[in-house]
Amino acid sequence: MKFYEYLIDKYGYNSPILLDEIKFENLSKTAIRLRLNRLLTKGIIKRELQGTYYIPKEEFGSDGYCSSRDIANKKYISNGSKIYGFYTGMSLLNGTGFTTQVPNVLTIVTNNCNTYKRELTISKFKYIVKKSNVEITKDNVKYLELLELLRILEENSFKEDKGNSFQNIKYMIEKRNISLNEVKKYIYFYPAKVAKRFMEVEYEITRG
Numbered sequence: 001m002k003f004y005e006y007l008i009d010k011y012g013y014n015s016p017i018l019l020d021e022i023k024f025e026n027l028s029k030t031a032i033r034l035r036l037n038r039l040l041t042k043g044i045i046k047r048e049l050q051g052t053y054y055i056p057k058e059e060f061g062s063d064g065y066c067s068s069r070d071i072a073n074k075k076y077i078s079n080g081s082k083i084y085g086f087y088t089g090m091s092l093l094n095g096t097g098f099t100t101q102v103p104n105v106l107t108i109v110t111n112n113c114n115t116y117k118r119e120l121t122i123s124k125f126k127y128i129v130k131k132s133n134v135e136i137t138k139d140n141v142k143y144l145e146l147l148e149l150l151r152i153l154e155e156n157s158f159k160e161d162k163g164n165s166f167q168n169i170k171y172m173i174e175k176r177n178i179s180l181n182e183v184k185k186y187i188y189f190y191p192a193k194v195a196k197r198f199m200e201v202e203y204e205i206t207r208g
Helices: 003-011 029-041 068-077 090-095 141-152 155-160 162-175 192-206
Strands: 046-049 052-054 085-088 105-110 117-122 125-131
Touching: 003 029, 046 068, 046 117, 052 068, 068 085, 068 105, 068 117, 068 125, 085 090, 085 141, 090 105, 090 141, 141 162, 141 192, 162 192
Parallel strands: 105 125
Antiparallel strands: 046 052, 085 105, 117 125
16 A cells, blocks of 8 residues: 555544554655655645644535634644643633633643743644643543643632632533542642642532
């Protein structure tokens, strides 16, 4: 099977392809990169982000493209079998009912970042990518998201609207079947204010 045929068979069209996950015959990563560069030069594949490619195909009368969200998700959040990141900031607040605002810049906490924080643009959309303090996995992501939520909540809004805050957090815990004891395993990776807020949440939930 030719390299290009392998890419189509495995990834299809208009879907992100990560260099690090490509395994073709016994080729080294350098040899694979060279083959990708040849296809890139010929315009057969496209690249929106370093190490991330896709095979464009016209659909519904429009030029083939891969959405920035799909690229960001594959690169920094999940490849389908592993989870290595999650959205934070306004996206997390929006998804948990703390705001109706839609973020202009999407922020991601991930294992796949070599620096504390970096800004990047994917298909004209802006992202902020932050390195996680603890390795994110499919087994702990829901606990880390809860702690991250407690970290980013504004101090005043948490105090002034505690009733609504607790209801939203309680709903998140129940919906995702979050064990409070499991959360405690990761609380030391977060600032002291997070531990304080978690204790308040735990008290409210356990008292009924």
